[in-house]
Amino acid sequence: MLAMRISGLALVLYLSLVLNPLAALADDAVSVMSFNIRYGTAKDRKNAWRKRKELVAETIQNRKPDLLGLQEAIDFQVEFLAEKLPEYTVYAVPRVPGKGGETCAIFFRTERFEKSDQGTFWLSKTPDEVGSISWDSSLPRIASWVRLKEKASGQELLYMNTHFDHQGPTAREKSAKLLRAEIGKLAKGAPAVLTGDFNCGEGTEPYQNLTAGPQGLRDTYRELNEKHDLPNEITFTGFGLNPGTARIDWVLCTEEWTILEAGIDRHRGKKDRHPSDHEPVYAVLEIASGE
Numbered sequence: 001m002l003a004m005r006i007s008g009l010a011l012v013l014y015l016s017l018v019l020n021p022l023a024a025l026a027d028d029a030v031s032v033m034s035f036n037i038r039y040g041t042a043k044d045r046k047n048a049w050r051k052r053k054e055l056v057a058e059t060i061q062n063r064k065p066d067l068l069g070l071q072e073a074i075d076f077q078v079e080f081l082a083e084k085l086p087e088y089t090v091y092a093v094p095r096v097p098g099k100g101g102e103t104c105a106i107f108f109r110t111e112r113f114e115k116s117d118q119g120t121f122w123l124s125k126t127p128d129e130v131g132s133i134s135w136d137s138s139l140p141r142i143a144s145w146v147r148l149k150e151k152a153s154g155q156e157l158l159y160m161n162t163h164f165d166h167q168g169p170t171a172r173e174k175s176a177k178l179l180r181a182e183i184g185k186l187a188k189g190a191p192a193v194l195t196g197d198f199n200c201g202e203g204t205e206p207y208q209n210l211t212a213g214p215q216g217l218r219d220t221y222r223e224l225n226e227k228h229d230l231p232n233e234i235t236f237t238g239f240g241l242n243p244g245t246a247r248i249d250w251v252l253c254t255e256e257w258t259i260l261e262a263g264i265d266r267h268r269g270k271k272d273r274h275p276s277d278h279e280p281v282y283a284v285l286e287i288a289s290g291e
Contacts, residue, residue: 034250036277037077221262
C-alpha cells in the first residue's frame with residue numbers, strides 16, 4: 001500500500017512538471033518572454049487580431065512570465081492584454097505620439113517587483129527626440145525599459161525591450177551599438193535583460209555589436225542550444241504561411257545571470273492556430289539573492 005502511495009505521488013509530481021514546467025523552479029528564478037504579437041490593425045483576414053487575441057493571451061498565461069516584452073503592440077492590444085493579465089503592471093510608450101502608435105510594451109509581475117524607474121528612447125542619432133529617425137530606418141524605432149526591485153530580496157535589475165527596423169541594415173547596426181551603451185549606463189552594475197524583435201539573425205553585425213567581447217550580452221537560447229537547427233529555430237513564421245530564414249527574436253542577458261531554460265514557444269491552442277506571425281521566445285534566469 002505504501003509503495004502504491006509513493007507511486008501515486010510520483011505520478012502527480014511528474015504530471016505537474018509536464019503540465020506546468022515552471023512549477024519546480026527555484027523561488028529566485030525569473031521567467032522572461034518576448035512576443036511580437038503582430039499589430040492589430042493589419043488586414044490579416046483569418047489571422048486578424050480579433051480572431052486570435054484570446055490565443056495570444058492564452059499563450060502568455062500558459063508561460064506565466066515574470067517579465068514580458070511585446071513588440072508591435074498598439075494601444076488597444078495593450079489594453080486588452082492588461083485586462084486579461086491583471087497580475088501585471090504595464091509600461092508602454094508609442095513610438096510616435098498619439099493613439100494607434102506601436103509600442104514595445106513591458107509587463108512585469110506586480111506581486112514580485114516594484115518599479116523604481118522607467119524610460120523610452122528612440123533608436124536614432126538623437127535618442128531623446130520623440131519620433132526621431134536616423135540612418136536608413138524606415139520608421140521611428142524605440143527601446144523601452146524599466147528598473148525593477150524584487151520585493152522579497154531587494155535585488156535590482158534592468159529590463160529593456162525593443163524592435164529594430166525591418167528594412168535598414170545600417171539602422172540595425174547603429175541601434176545595437178546604442179542599446180549596448182544605454183544598457184551599460186542604465187543598469188549601473190545591476191543584472192540586465194534585453195528582449196526584442198531584432199529583424200536579423202545570429203552572426204549578423206547587429207548581433208555581434210550586442211554580444212561580442214568580454215562585456216557582451218549573452219544569447220540565452222544559443223547557450224543552452226549549442227547545435228544550430230535551422231529551419232526549426234526560425235521565429236518569424238508569417239502565421240505558418242511565409243516563414244523567414246533566421247531566429248530574429250532573442251532574449252539576451254548580462255553575465256550575472258545563470259540561464260536555466262531557453263526556448264521557442266510553439267503554443268497553438270485547441271484549434272492548432274498560430275497566435276502571431278512570430279513565435280514567442282522565452283528564457284528562465286536565476287537572479288542573484290542580493291545578500
